[in-house]
Amino acid sequence: MTQLDLFADINTPDEPPRPKAAAKVPATFANPKPAVTPPAPAIKPSATPAPAATVRALRPRLPANPHERAQSLGEAVARTWHTQHGGTAIEVPIGIVAALALIRPRDLKGPDLAHQILAQDDTQLIQMYREIWARHWIQRPDLIDRARILHEWVNDDDHDKHRLYVTRAVTKAALHAGIFDLTGHDDPYFRAATDVLSPVMALTRSSGAQAGLGEFHTPWSVAETMGNILMAEFSLAAKGDMAPGEHVHDPACGSGGLLRAAAQSMRERGIDPASMHWSGVDIDEIAAACTAVNAIVWGLGPNVTVARADILTHPNAVDEAAAEARAVIEHRDRLFGRAAVIGAVRKAQHLLEQVTKAA
Template sequence: MQLDLFASLLDEEPTPPSAPTPQPPRREAPVPRPDTRRTASTPTPLLHATPHPMPAGGVANPSERAFSLGEAVANSWHKNHGGTRIEIPIGIVASLALIGQKDKDGPDLKSQILAQDDRELVEMYQQLWCAHWMHRPDLVERARILHEWANEDKHTRHELYMVRVITKTALDKGLFDLTGHADPYLRSQADVLSPTLTLMRSTGAMQGLGEFHTPPPVTDMMAWSTLADLSADIGDGGKALEPGQSILDPAAGTGGMIRSAAQNIRRRGLDPADFEWAMVDIDPIAAACAAVNAMVWGLGPRVTVACDDSLANRNAVEDAWQQARAAFEHRDRMLGQAKMIAAVRQTQQLLEQAVGAAA
């Protein structure tokens, strides 16, 4: 069963083997953190780029909607005794966040998805990740913890039931209203994975990990302050905000600070895909969410996500870039083998047809 949700991916050719792999961000990358020396009396710096009109069509209070969605998913999981595998509900929300409808006047995706039986629903998630692996094997590999459950040989009846429950909950709470837009600015108005991850974990688990996600209004302010400072440095011989620069968050969580920076860049009439992005987090699920968000938010081809301790390993980003390069090379080998097998089968069919015609 092919749903309309795959149309935008299946219409595209996978990135060819000769395409450049992600480049490691430069060490001099500006880290999106506020300048603590700024005081209330400091004049507001002028922005370098001309403000760009943003598209209409977003939802009101997107961060509140995202929190409400995460709360509903967590409540549904625990109420129905989902168990300790929180990567399943988080992975379902992540999977659905990757879905976008190519034709806004096309069939209703929510109805299409929920019309499938339980096993078809799991297969849909498998196919979705396979389709994205063709284009971004590095990010899909980093997000493995969020989707490897779908590829397991067997699922219990209760697991299949929970997959349906969480899928319906996320869709009923309007996930597509937040992430289903064609325009990346509208898709990036909220981080739907941060509250889902936060609310799925107990308070004790969060404290044990030392994991505290910065609220969206704070990340917006911090990103604006940092990027505005960069633009203001022009008059002092500093470097203007311009494509090709690197932006790094060494304690990224699910990428909230990066989302705010990307949205700020868009508002200046620039494209985040023209910049280099790097995110590091020690928590595997948070790093996986950051990788998914990089695709949802349209950060472009030059994104590196590391699951590492940035304090203990100064080369965390470079190490992650090497892993990303290996993922692209593995994909290219798999595609090459698949094309060779297809060519052999086609040749066999032609020979059989020729033999049949001669007989």
């Protein structure tokens, strides 16, 4: 396919993430530390102005209300999926939006990335999605493996004409709804301004399916209030801000909205969320997959564990998920170790051939 040279480099450390066992005493949204009533609006100011103060100046493309834009995006994607008879495989439209959320233009002043994507033919479009997931699996195999349900369909050997048509239609809907205005920023603070996957998941899934799963999407306003309360409780209990290595856990995480709110509250206090440990559990496979993708988009850092389980019957779900993540990373390392050996052998053979020819 024609190479799109517009994807931003994935900014990750050279050393791959190696998830550790979860901290033994996490602070949870469901079970926070002993309740301490925070003083009314008293929020400790950060050493530097909160990013929100300059958000419009720094990123004029960020919508005035990102949550409303995310809702509109979800409505556009869901409407397209259902009117074009996409069927019950809602992991397809959610996976398309998730993949688009993982990329961003190299140069905001350069060629329009949305136009470049839609200029591809159907085969190239599917190949693009394969490459997006493959590149991110190399960097974060632990999280991309947890999100497997969102990208397994891309690797099907044969995509029928209708699947190709609907994939293009959903891609076009997401792009025209402005997904890159929400997720196409270098700074994770702006990428985490809202959750683009939650509305898509809620609106593509039938109300009956949501009821069967006991699924309830926390409104963004409630999530952000809870995130601020959690940070205030930490500050009061510790007589200061959170220290690196603290553990934030949500036992019913959905697509990760409460984790996002906590991370944004940290950033507004001058704390780097990537220095913390994060974990979330959800019984719904698609919701857990969305949290895994969002953890990358929102820049939560290397110490993120997402489990798909019923926390009531699997209290050790986070530890088990962390062990699974370590196994996936080791598998990735073995594959790339073999690739490095093969590459070295081929290079040596090439040099030998060159010497032989010269002789």
